[in-house]
Amino acid sequence: SAEEGPEVIKAHEAINHEPTPLDIERDGSDVYVNMTAQITDIEIDDGYNYKAWTFNGEAPGPLVVVNEGDTIHFTLDNMDPSIPHSMDFHAVHTAPDKGFADVAPNEEGTFVYEASNPGVFMYHCGTDPVLSHIANGMHGVIIVQPDDGYPTDDEVDQEYVIIQNEWYKYNDLDNMTNEEPSQVVLSSKALHDGQPNTNGTVGALIDEPLKAKVGDKVRFYINNVGPNEMSSFHVIGTLFDDVYIDGNPANHQEGMQTVGLPASGGAVVEFIVKEPGTYKFVTHQFNHVQKGGVGKLIVTE
Amino acid sequence: SAEEGPEVIKAHEAINHEPTPLDIERDGSDVYVNMTAQITDIEIDDGYNYKAWTFNGEAPGPLVVVNEGDTIHFTLDNMDPSIPHSMDFHAVHTAPDKGFADVAPNEEGTFVYEASNPGVFMYHCGTDPVLSHIANGMHGVIIVQPDDGYPTDDEVDQEYVIIQNEWYKYNDLDNMTNEEPSQVVLSSKALHDGQPNTNGTVGALIDEPLKAKVGDKVRFYINNVGPNEMSSFHVIGTLFDDVYIDGNPANHQEGMQTVGLPASGGAVVEFIVKEPGTYKFVTHQFNHVQKGGVGKLIVTE
């Protein structure tokens, strides 16, 4: 029971797969994306190891970036010896019972999709019960870069990816279903060389802050992978000059203090940092900041 | 007390009114809508009967469809022998203390409104305490069809109505006020002949799935009647090409993965299904999927 602490699935007990780097290769507009489902320990808070169900040993999983119009050839190598896993990309059109089908333990599955819509999309394992698979760590972000870009592309000096996720009691479906999250965290995935690439751990973006220069316009690609809570994303000390809901260039809003993201919702947000110093970003639901929902952007001359 | 189980109001104990079909008649732009407030058992989960407070014996109540510019002549026949009930249509302008006034037990009341705004609107009983009346089942949807239609009307091949609602412990105002919902469910009301017309029960739209053909553009008129939770509405395997917030043609968004609906918020969402198969739709707050918040759309050649 919950009182007795986390219950690790018997077959997972001896497993701690080394993270597998994302394997992504391009041939014209054909993109070959190879990912794993694997069981990997993640220290989600100081001294607290969570034997996460992951894509590639990261939670959130690795960032996938493709172009509008690409064909994605996706292969999932399920290294889990005991449970099927699968992939649901919010970016694509497919019959879920085929394109997002379960891959059996120790097997591989390949699926082909068109990336016809630009935006900042959640991906996640879609195997039943989906709540367990997401809450145990099987979520991430795929960016589909718009053909014609964003109207504000020329103004942007720095860009980062920020993901919000929650953690619950270990693999405890009742807790995941009925209780408040234990941790609410923000992470970043490297969009460019040298950027932080973190898991969704308490303090991840305090320990590895993001960086910008005075006067920069900074873009965040954000997504709230849930599984249960909304996000009220806000950067302290500035405002969002430009917001594109779900990352679609057509969905433009201006001058926003805070962007509400439903579970699995995304956005592109852009803001200017005018003075050197430390800018924290949060979900402005401050109970969730108490649980870890805060990161840092350091701005220097 | 809650521990002792549901408490049925004494006067309701022996009542289980047969559902009363919606009585709606048109004379030019005058529409005569006759509804009942009645006490009817609804099996909200397998073997679990809820003695619901309803409009016309359904929860959500019957779908009402009118045209922008119509005059609604609304009559409520309150068949409840013990409690007043009333009607609050979100679609209209009226002084609530008159137009949404209580109708006493065993009496009738008639009210007249203009339907001057297009959209997908919640209706509900507005009698105090409103939380009890909504949570016990007195909610539904009225669609006001826009004079000039939606810009995408010509593209749409199938259209359905989807409603999200929550259930709590039976008639337990403390539970409704302070606790998480026991069930979160999706239902559909027949907009066209032969479509499913269900109550908000666990599995309603698994047992009676919606249908479309490969290549169809499907429109859902959606509303989240609450009473307490937001919805993060999503269809697995596709994206919303076009979204009209609250169903107003002026509030157009594009390429969205998920639409956040506040309590009582609505939308029109449109998406294409490109391959045959089974597409589930959910609130992407997956704790609520565990509680019933999922339905099926079956797509065939």
Place this chain on the structure above:
Amino acid sequence: SAEEGPEVIKAHEAINHEPTPLDIERDGSDVYVNMTAQITDIEIDDGYNYKAWTFNGEAPGPLVVVNEGDTIHFTLDNMDPSIPHSMDFHAVHTAPDKGFADVAPNEEGTFVYEASNPGVFMYHCGTDPVLSHIANGMHGVIIVQPDDGYPTDDEVDQEYVIIQNEWYKYNDLDNMTNEEPSQVVLSSKALHDGQPNTNGTVGALIDEPLKAKVGDKVRFYINNVGPNEMSSFHVIGTLFDDVYIDGNPANHQEGMQTVGLPASGGAVVEFIVKEPGTYKFVTHQFNHVQKGGVGKLIVTE
């Protein structure tokens, strides 16, 4: 502990500072805003005094109104003998570690900002733990009036400010972090002479209702200061003809029944009241109405 009831900080026990009127003076486009951090008893429900941490002895704090393009010279006089406090205006660009820096007990701090973005913005104390400072009462609204106004300015006959906030167990960070709010309330701050200027107390806008005339277009500047919950703002008996998300004239939506506000989100909403009577406004999350989230607008000939 929580069971033993509210814990007042030792140094606050003997303090009940008289509310300090907002001191705001203009010299061209330079606006001098002087506020206090002070400890003041607020009767948040009948007979329930909350020794609030406040700006100027009000919770929400006093309404601040400036013009787009103004320079704000802000001074915080921290009258609290024991805890630092600070100011975070969502309306401005500043390095938070400087512009929103802590002001030590019994000291003053002055900060200068440009108000370069129009809208309806939250302000709050930003001292750690921020959740305690907001939930204990240190929040409010600053309106930055747009240079070119709103496209609907000429239509508006009455305008009011409405703020939603939550209360938790007294100064109980664990309760604030993990539990549902004890009260959810709506308040108003006088934007024009003779308007109600209330604290966020249960029944505030029932006891001091807002007023309009038949046929008026009414504008509400609304903000949900949280700290934790979203708002689903709705006026019973009417619809929002025009909505400007976060109060930015560029973010226009039409014909909405309900506006979802993330934590700290704002909006301008405008609606017409066509008949004399009493119009309640609520967050349509009716569990929160049970906790106080309701006010009244009285419309007369």
